[in-house]
Amino acid sequence: MVAPLYFSRVALRTGDPAISYFMQQAVESPNLISLAAGLVDAESLPGGYVAEAVRKILERPESMKAALQYGTTQGYQPLRAAALEHFCRLDQLTPAQLNLDTNHVLITTGSQQLLYLIAEAMLDTGDTVIASSPSYFVFNGLLQSVGTRTLTVPGDDHGMNTAALEELLHRMNRSERAKVRLIYAVSYFENPTGASLSLERRKHLLDLVRRYSIDHRILILEDAAYRELRYDGEELPSLKSLDPENHYVVTGMTFSKPCAPGLKTGYGLGPTELIDTLVRLKGNHDFGSTNFTQHILMEMLRQGTYHKHVEELVRVYRQKRDAMLAALEAEMKPEWGVRWRRPLGGLYIWVTLPPNIPCGAGTQFLQDALAEGVLYVPGELSSGSKSEMRLSFGVEPPSQLREGVRRLARAVAKQFVKWR
Numbered sequence: 001m002v003a004p005l006y007f008s009r010v011a012l013r014t015g016d017p018a019i020s021y022f023m024q025q026a027v028e029s030p031n032l033i034s035l036a037a038g039l040v041d042a043e044s045l046p047g048g049y050v051a052e053a054v055r056k057i058l059e060r061p062e063s064m065k066a067a068l069q070y071g072t073t074q075g076y077q078p079l080r081a082a083a084l085e086h087f088c089r090l091d092q093l094t095p096a097q098l099n100l101d102t103n104h105v106l107i108t109t110g111s112q113q114l115l116y117l118i119a120e121a122m123l124d125t126g127d128t129v130i131a132s133s134p135s136y137f138v139f140n141g142l143l144q145s146v147g148t149r150t151l152t153v154p155g156d157d158h159g160m161n162t163a164a165l166e167e168l169l170h171r172m173n174r175s176e177r178a179k180v181r182l183i184y185a186v187s188y189f190e191n192p193t194g195a196s197l198s199l200e201r202r203k204h205l206l207d208l209v210r211r212y213s214i215d216h217r218i219l220i221l222e223d224a225a226y227r228e229l230r231y232d233g234e235e236l237p238s239l240k241s242l243d244p245e246n247h248y249v250v251t252g253m254t255f256s257k258p259c260a261p262g263l264k265t266g267y268g269l270g271p272t273e274l275i276d277t278l279v280r281l282k283g284n285h286d287f288g289s290t291n292f293t294q295h296i297l298m299e300m301l302r303q304g305t306y307h308k309h310v311e312e313l314v315r316v317y318r319q320k321r322d323a324m325l326a327a328l329e330a331e332m333k334p335e336w337g338v339r340w341r342r343p344l345g346g347l348y349i350w351v352t353l354p355p356n357i358p359c360g361a362g363t364q365f366l367q368d369a370l371a372e373g374v375l376y377v378p379g380e381l382s383s384g385s386k387s388e389m390r391l392s393f394g395v396e397p398p399s400q401l402r403e404g405v406r407r408l409a410r411a412v413a414k415q416f417v418k419w420r
């Protein structure tokens with residue numbers, strides 16, 4: 001008999017991602033309409049633009065050699081400069097107005113790696129992170145694996161309830177407060193609820209971290225993964241832009257959602273000492289994200305095809321969001337009491353069933369939905385309530401979105417028939 005392997009505490013605390021069961025279902029049942037997958041629209045992936053960028057890079061010996069060589073740990077300098085310009089332009093500011101230069105930018109393997117590196121840099125077992133509930137379940141899983149204590153405050157149509165956050169911070173005693181390291185906020189079109197943090201709450205959040213950073217600085221981790229996928233409404237200033245001294249906010253951005261997840265490239269912008277620390281840690285991970293991909297993105301930004309693509313994508317997703325909203329309106333009978341939020345961007349619609357219809361793992365409703373041939377992500381995976389769910393309009397075309405919602409409505413109808 002071979003002796004058992006020894007696993008670290010982190011490994012033992014790391015469970016299978018909760019979503020994997022749902023992904024498996026989709027893979028195993030080809031007729032299933034998955035409103036669960038967080039993938040992006042396949043038809044609009046920028047194959048032509050990427051091919052053009054690759055051709056341009058490879059046809060010149062100097063750029064070919066630069067792109068196929070190892071890069072630097074912090075990331076390709078021209079891409080850091082371009083990403084910084086791009087980010088600041090979204091806020092209609094210059095890098096100088098935000099006290100940012102390319103040293104404050106780190107290129108990562110997706111924004112997920114940035115989240116991981118920040119956790120590694122700032123959190124020890126027993127430290128506290130505050131997030132809104134519900135919240136991005138992959139980050140929740142990461143925190144669990146690190147062994148932090150996650151405290152939540154409720155979120156609503158305007159994102160994290162900062163009045164509740166203030167109350168929480170106020171109630172803590174000094175030693176509890178001394179453990180608070182990070183406040184995590186998905187600032188635009190949240191995964192899973194689609195809500196964006198209102199301007200008033202953004203300002204309040206900044207005010208709170210300034211006031212409560214007494215013995216150490218509490219950092220806001222702004223996850224802006226969906227920022228560029230806005231279909232209606234005004235552009236809101238980033239939390240980062242409300243921190244012009246560059247002291248209190250680190251922001252994660254990604255090229256996955258607005259461009260192509262297969263390129264798996266993101267970037268973070270934050271205070272000097274944090275970015276320097278993240279660069280050192282990233283050296284241990286991979287001493288630099290894929291250099292070739294960074295060159296491709298740089299070329300797309302240079303040629304303007306990146307921006308063209310985002311514009312096209314926004315049109316596609318707006319249509320898909322509207323198709324799903326119209327289907328919900330048409331299929332869910334008012335007397336059922338099903339409610340949903342109308343997101344102004346992102347990829348998700350947050351649906352609330354009546355409280356007597358739980359829809360999480362192991363429920364009759366989930367079984368009925370699977371039997372009808374439709375899948376969703378139960379809200380409880382993101383610490384939502386037992387009768388909430390996340391629907392994604394990212395992957396399926398409009399006709400399938402309509403059919404998926406029709407199937408879901410049949411599963412809801414079944415519950416009502418049962419009660420009569």
Ligand SMILES: Cc1ncc(COP(=O)(O)O)c(C=O)c1O
Binds near residue numbers: 110190265
């Ligand atoms: C809120 C949020 N943050 C971060 C990510 C990570 O994406 P990526 O690593 O592809 O940038 C995702 C992916 O779904 C997300 O939904």
